[in-house]
Amino acid sequence: MRLRKRMLNDLEQDIRDHIEHETQDNIDRGMSPEQARYAALRKFGNVTRIQEQTREVWSVLWLEQLLQDVRFGVRTLFRSPGLTIAAVLAIALGIGINVGVFSVLNGAALRLLPVPNAKQLVSVNQIFRGNSPRNVHGEGSMFSYAEYLDYRDHAHVFSGLAAYEPFAEATLSGNSIQQLLGTLVSCNYFDVLNEHPAQGRGFLDSDCAASGENSVVVISDSLWKSRFAADPALVGKSITLNRTAYTVVGIASPGFTGTEPIPGEFWAPVTMDKAFESGRDRLADDNMSWLSLLGRTPPGISMDQIRADLAVIAARIDKLHPGRTTSLSIRTATFFNSPDERSFLIPVASVILAAFALVLLIACANVANLLLARASVRGREIALRLSIGASRGRLVRQLLTESLLLSLAGGILGSLIAFWSTVKITQFVTAHLPHGFPTFTVNVAPNMPVLFYALLLTLVTGFAFGLVPALQSSRLDLNSILKGEGSHSGSGKRSGRLLLNTLVGSQVAVCMVLLLAAGLLLRGLYYAQTVNPGFDEKNMAQAFFDLSSQGYDEAHATAFVQRLRERIQALPGVVAVAQAECAPLSHDFSAGTFAVSGRPDKVSVEYNHVSSEFFSVVGIPIVRGRSFAPGETRDFPGIIVTESTAQQLWPNQDPLGKTLREDSGRQDFVVGVAKDAQISHLGERTTTYLYFPGPSDDGRTYLLVRYATTFTAIADGIRKASQSIDHDISVDPIPFEDNLEIWRAPSRVAAALAGALGALALLLASIGVYGMVSYSVSRCVREIGIRMALGANSGNVVRLVLWQAMRPVLIGVLAGIALCAGVSQVLSSMLFGVSAHDPIAFIAVPIFLLSIALIASYIPARRAMQVDPIVALRCE
Amino acid sequence: MSTRDQDERIELLQGTLDLLILRTLQLGPMHGHAIAKAIEFRSDDVLQVEQGSLYPALHRLIKRSWISAEEGTSENNRRAKFYRLTAKGRKQLAVETNKWDALAGAIARILRPSGQEGES
Numbered sequence: 003m004r005l006r007k008r009m010l011n012d013l014e015q016d017i018r019d020h021i022e023h024e025t026q027d028n029i030d031r032g033m034s035p036e037q038a039r040y041a042a043l044r045k046f047g048n049v050t051r052i053q054e055q056t057r058e059v060w061s062v063l064w065l066e067q068l069l070q071d072v073r074f075g076v077r078t079l080f081r082s083p084g085l086t087i088a089a090v091l092a093i094a095l096g097i098g099i100n101v102g103v104f105s106v107l108n109g110a111a112l113r114l115l116p117v118p119n120a121k122q123l124v125s126v127n128q129i130f131r132g133n134s135p136r137n138v139h140g141e142g143s144m145f146s147y148a149e150y151l152d153y154r155d156h157a158h159v160f161s162g163l164a165a166y167e168p169f170a171e172a173t174l175s176g177n178s179i180q181q182l183l184g185t186l187v188s189c190n191y192f193d194v195l196n197e198h199p200a201q202g203r204g205f206l207d208s209d210c211a212a213s214g215e216n217s218v219v220v221i222s223d224s225l226w227k228s229r230f231a232a233d234p235a236l237v238g239k240s241i242t243l244n245r246t247a248y249t250v251v252g253i254a255s256p257g258f259t260g261t262e263p264i265p266g267e268f269w270a271p272v273t274m275d276k277a278f279e280s281g282r283d284r285l286a287d288d289n290m291s292w293l294s295l296l297g298r299t300p301p302g303i304s305m306d307q308i309r310a311d312l313a314v315i316a317a318r319i320d321k322l323h324p325g326r327t328t329s330l331s332i333r334t335a336t337f338f339n340s341p342d343e344r345s346f347l348i349p350v351a352s353v354i355l356a357a358f359a360l361v362l363l364i365a366c367a368n369v370a371n372l373l374l375a376r377a378s379v380r381g382r383e384i385a386l387r388l389s390i391g392a393s394r395g396r397l398v399r400q401l402l403t404e405s406l407l408l409s410l411a412g413g414i415l416g417s418l419i420a421f422w423s424t425v426k427i428t429q430f431v432t433a434h435l436p437h438g439f440p441t442f443t444v445n446v447a448p449n450m451p452v453l454f455y456a457l458l459l460t461l462v463t464g465f466a467f468g469l470v471p472a473l474q475s476s477r478l479d480l481n482s483i484l485k486g487e488g489s490h491s492g493s494g495k496r497s498g499r500l501l502l503n504t505l506v507g508s509q510v511a512v513c514m515v516l517l518l519a520a521g522l523l524l525r526g527l528y529y530a531q532t533v534n535p536g537f538d539e540k541n542m543a544q545a546f547f548d549l550s551s552q553g554y555d556e557a558h559a560t561a562f563v564q565r566l567r568e569r570i571q572a573l574p575g576v577v578a579v580a581q582a583e584c585a586p587l588s589h590d591f592s593a594g595t596f597a598v599s600g601r602p603d604k605v606s607v608e609y610n611h612v613s614s615e616f617f618s619v620v621g622i623p624i625v626r627g628r629s630f631a632p633g634e635t636r637d638f639p640g641i642i643v644t645e646s647t648a649q650q651l652w653p654n655q656d657p658l659g660k661t662l663r664e665d666s667g668r669q670d671f672v673v674g675v676a677k678d679a680q681i682s683h684l685g686e687r688t689t690t691y692l693y694f695p696g697p698s699d700d701g702r703t704y705l706l707v708r709y710a711t712t713f714t715a716i717a718d719g720i721r722k723a724s725q726s727i728d729h730d731i732s733v734d735p736i737p738f739e740d741n742l743e744i745w746r747a748p749s750r751v752a753a754a755l756a757g758a759l760g761a762l763a764l765l766l767a768s769i770g771v772y773g774m775v776s777y778s779v780s781r782c783v784r785e786i787g788i789r790m791a792l793g794a795n796s797g798n799v800v801r802l803v804l805w806q807a808m809r810p811v812l813i814g815v816l817a818g819i820a821l822c823a824g825v826s827q828v829l830s831s832m833l834f835g836v837s838a839h840d841p842i843a844f845i846a847v848p849i850f851l852l853s854i855a856l857i858a859s860y861i862p863a864r865r866a867m868q869v870d871p872i873v874a875l876r877c878e
Numbered sequence: 879m880s881t882r883d884q885d886e887r888i889e890l891l892q893g894t895l896d897l898l899i900l901r902t903l904q905l906g907p908m909h910g911h912a913i914a915k916a917i918e919f920r921s922d923d924v925l926q927v928e929q930g931s932l933y934p935a936l937h938r939l940i941k942r943s944w945i946s947a948e949e950g951t952s953e954n955n956r957r958a959k960f961y962r963l964t965a966k967g968r969k970q971l972a973v974e975t976n977k978w979d980a981l982a983g984a985i986a987r988i989l990r991p992s993g994q995e996g997e998s
Contacts, residue, residue, distance in 0.1 A: 012959060013933065016959050019910070024911060045929055052931070055934040056933045056937045059941055
């Protein structure tokens with residue numbers, strides 16, 4: 003290229019020299035200078051044209067042709083603005099939706115942690131195989147403290163390895179009570195992340211030197227601003243968490259909320275664990291999963307090196323636990339690292355992306371349809387160009403350039419809208435989550451992967467919808483078209499028709515899948531709204547207390563709850579108060595294994611500790627035997643089982659008096675049988691479930707208050723009653739129905755999503771059907787004219803047109819039903835017991851879709867009716 | 879239209895002109911005007927080079943690296959660009975010369991058939 007430039011620069015000089023030489027020669031031959039110059043110029047020829055020709059030698063042909071194509075494409079697109087706008091909007095819609103979804107997924111699962119050099123951070127998780135018991139507090143793939151220390155001290159591949167317990171709850175007291183979520187971290191946490199607090203300091207090694215002695219804390223910027231009014235002198239002062247005074251040593255930099263999707267508000271040394279989880283000594287339990295690990299690798303260390311190095315340590319630890327083998331899952335750290343989370347996230351994400359890609363597909367098919375229809379109108383132009391010698395490849399390239407221009411315009415528009423709207427939508431959604439849903443942060447702002455995805459999608463779209471029509475329309479029968487017959491003999495072209503039908507059929511199929519999914523989810527949601535969970539969820543308030551983290555021992559906790567219950571009971575409008583270890587549908591579960599007399603294996607049973615009033619307050623009838631008596635507490639060896647549990651453990655026998663043996667050896671005998679209820683999962687009757695008497699021993703307890711007044715009055719009363727006993731206890735009563743709402747929320751979101759997508763798909767597909775029918779009617783005008791001239795009435799004609807239109811629609815519907823039936827099992831967890839092949843949805847939705855398609859094709863089909871045979875035939 | 883005819887004629891001329899330029903440069907480096915002069919002179923003025931078409935041809939040969947261009951001083955002490963045959967161009971000249979000989983021979987055989995055909 004440089005050579006080219008130099009050559010061209012010298013050219014002018016070169017030519018001037020040449021002409022001067024020639025002039026000189028002519029003068030030597032005896033001409034006058036003027037004559038000599040003219041003669042030389044004549045002999046040389048047209049200087050400008052010569053320069054141009056020389057330049058051509060160096061020019062890059064394909065680039066110039068591309069520019070030519072682009073210019074021509076832009077002109078063509080501007081010439082039919084209606085079509086261009088329709089196509090651009092359809093593509094913008096499809097690409098916008100996909101880019102929006104991708105940026106959410108990217109923010110959740112692909113984005114690196116927001117710390118300096120995040121690429122160097124890896125997360126480590128353990129996957130256990132073999133039969134070795136392990137205590138889990140969090141996720142099974144986490145580490146114990148001893149394991150962490152082992153990896154930290156013996157790994158050679160890290161410049162630092164940090165551990166943290168992501169969810170430590172604490173009550174911040176002071177002028178008012180506030181419940182906080184924080185993180186317990188190893189003291190190198192901030193150093194490993196290279197994320198140093200904006201004020202004060204992070205933790206020092208000495209902060210973690212001794213267990214339970216260094217009560218220091220780093221708080222988040224948002225807490226500092228909201229709770230402490232951005233007090234510039236806060237560092238060094240002390241705050242009270244869980245009744246313990248902590249010295250604030252640092253304030254995190256603005257925007258840093260930790261390394262989990264749910265933002266943390268404070269960080270405390272992991273060695274302070276006992277102040278947050280009293281009753282357990284997690285630091286000393288070498289076999290407990292509770293810590294997440296993040297390591298920073300120096301540059302130049304490969305994943306394989308890390309794996310090899312850590313595997314040695316894992317194998318050594320395995321020797322201490324016979325029968326267990328550990329494999330390590332090591333990956334560049336994001337907000338979602340654990341194998342459990344990823345095995346959930348990835349299938350969900352792919353289903354969502356696939357659904358959105360389907361909508362894009364419909365948009366593509368529509369645009370392809372429009373282009374096809376236009377190609378037939380442009381047939382003459384294309385035929386002319388072919389006949390004067392344009393190669394087919396050149397024409398296809400020209401047409402593809404046009405479709406890429408369209409997709410670029412659509413892609414840019416769609417992406418811009420998506421970038422703007424996803425931020426807004428995410429803000430809206432996170433601000434309107436149901437009570438009890440954890441708040442989480444997703445950074446959905448576009449970054450390189452999102453931009454790359456948008457570009458890729460745009461290009462693929464341009465090719466996808468452009469290639470087929472381009473190939474199709476450049477293969478023409480030149481003769482007939484140039485003679486003017488082409489625009490009317492379309493009905494004879496089988497391949498073009500087949501292509502149109504395939505496009506429409508696949509649109510309908512895709513639309514069918516989305517609508518069916520929406521239909522199933524709506525059915526599930528309706529069921530979840532109207533289902534009788536087996537108890538009475540109305541007019542009940544729920545309040546949760548975690549007294550052990552408030553420094554209460556068991557005796558104090560029992561006394562506190564007893565006094566609180568008395569005071570609540572005395573509130574006006576309270577009918578009854580009950581106490582339970584797990585409130586129904588509260589996402590709190592306990593399960594254990596029990597030996598049943600007469601059975602060789604142990605059975606796994608979910609259980610609950612409830613007070614004697616529980617059954618009457620919640621509204622679960624006792625069908626045999628009796629409920630617990632008021633005096634019967636945890637020491638009483640009686641249990642109440644559910645009907646289906648009794649049926650399963652002791653089929654066709656009287657369950658009363660039968661015994662179960664706990665792992666501890668304690669024997670319990672059945673005193674009563676309660677009716678089945680959806681205690682732990684909405685829409686599922688837990689098959690094995692039993693109730694123990696009395697409150698549990700860990701200080702975690704739910705109070706369930708049935709009332710006859712309004713919720714706000716009762717909630718207020720509960721709050722006041724609690725604070726009158728202990729000012730520092732935080733309590734947040736919620737309507738009991740909210741528990742059900744949390745179960746319904748995901749399916750509500752999914753149904754709204756599938757419904758919105760389905761509606762979009764329906765709109766696009768009906769435009770497609772409409773377009774196809776009006777196109778084929780316009781091309782069959784002569785055929786229709788002949789038929790009518792021969793005596794067909796308008797009814798016959800409309801039936802013919804409709805039948806031709808509905809055939810691909812029917813095939814599409816059937817394909818869509820088959821496809822959806824194949825994949826609808828994915829939704830089963832959100833259907834609350836409605837079958838994934840629910841007949842009502844599978845019949846109603848296709849009928850709905852078919853009627854829409856019928857309407858969409860009837861409107862243009864009426865035009866066929868109005869064809870005047872005289873006009874149609876005279877047109878020739 | 880005559881576009882195509884013209885195209886073909888240029889095509890023919892170009893090929894020949896390239897060969898003539900290569901052959902001329904075999905004598906040594908020359909500037910553009912000298913090349914044109916040499917061709918005219920050596921063909922006894924039978925071949926009138928349309929001098930303008932010389933430059934596109936020269937650039938085409940440079941692009942194929944059969945010749946190279948360098949700055950130099952012309953006989954009357956002026957700066958001028960000199961074109962020189964490259965090793966690749968020398969090889970190409972041999973190939974083109976053979977081709978031309980074959981072509982000229984073949985055409986000659988057709989235009990002036992030897993004895994047998996005329997007699998029979």
